[in-house]
Amino acid sequence: MNSEYCAIVISYREYREHDAIIKLLDENGTISSLIARGVQKINSKNAAGCQQFTYGRYFVNERQSTVLHSLRSAECLRTYRDIREDLYMQSIASYMCEVIEKSDFEENAFPLLKTMLEHLSKKEQPFGVLCLFQAIVNRMHGIEPCVEGCVHCGTTKRIASISVQAGGFLCQSCMRMEDQLYTVERLKKFRLLVKAHLEHISLVLESACFDFDDFLIQYCFFAEYAGVSVKSIRFLKHLYALHIDKT
Numbered sequence: 001m002n003s004e005y006c007a008i009v010i011s012y013r014e015y016r017e018h019d020a021i022i023k024l025l026d027e028n029g030t031i032s033s034l035i036a037r038g039v040q041k042i043n044s045k046n047a048a049g050c051q052q053f054t055y056g057r058y059f060v061n062e063r064q065s066t067v068l069h070s071l072r073s074a075e076c077l078r079t080y081r082d083i084r085e086d087l088y089m090q091s092i093a094s095y096m097c098e099v100i101e102k103s104d105f106e107e108n109a110f111p112l113l114k115t116m117l118e119h120l121s122k123k124e125q126p127f128g129v130l131c132l133f134q135a136i137v138n139r140m141h142g143i144e145p146c147v148e149g150c151v152h153c154g155t156t157k158r159i160a161s162i163s164v165q166a167g168g169f170l171c172q173s174c175m176r177m178e179d180q181l182y183t184v185e186r187l188k189k190f191r192l193l194v195k196a197h198l199e200h201i202s203l204v205l206e207s208a209c210f211d212f213d214d215f216l217i218q219y220c221f222f223a224e225y226a227g228v229s230v231k232s233i234r235f236l237k238h239l240y241a242l243h244i245d246k247t
């Protein structure tokens with residue numbers, strides 16, 4: 001049986017001498033693996049459509065006898081080449097793809113990834129895009145930090161810290177020695193991200209300037225509560241440590 005669908009390539013792995021195994025996130029949110037034969041050959045017509053982050057139309061041979069279906073042909077609809085050509089954008093997009101692949105969401109993650117790739121390709125506020133991605137992913141995992149007031153006493157005054165263990169804001173009276181003191185600006189950005197949805201992305205990016213530390217706070221909640229291990233975070237942190245500042 002043959003089928004066709006539109007999807008984004010979320011991973012590409014070389015396989016044997018000339019082949020590759022690609023993972024696709026289709027428009028319904030289903031993730032599937034395909035063997036793409038011959039795509040490592042120089043004259044392969046399907047090579048472009050199999051690169052990571054490509055959005056395309058995929059024609060697939062589905063044989064019931066095999067676990068891994070094979071790609072017949074791939075048609076590029078959007079290559080996102082500009083993301084692949086920039087190490088920073090590439091590492092952010094790779095992180096997003098891995099998070100989605102490992103999270104195994106029931107909710108359709110396709111619109112989330114597609115929107116994020118569109119905004120990353122504009123190269124405006126990549127950390128803002130990453131922050132909102134992480135905040136939405138956290139919510140999809142059921143992680144919703146309390147940002148209405150202090151987690152312990154409920155006050156909305158003198159909010160000074162964010163505690164991953166406590167699950168949200170802490171006021172000056174309730175925070176402990178080991179809790180980090182944050183600026184009002186940082187706390188506001190955290191609240192904005194926790195409240196924002198995908199359709200608010202342009203508004204979020206216009207309203208504040210986000211940096212890697214804003215992302216790390218969101219990521220700490222994910223690392224603590226999502227139960228998902230993501231390898232590409234190490235490279236992202238390493239890259240940031242090299243001070244390639246693209247805020």
Ligand SMILES: [Zn+2]
Nearest residue numbers: 150153171174
């Ligand atoms: Zn308090």
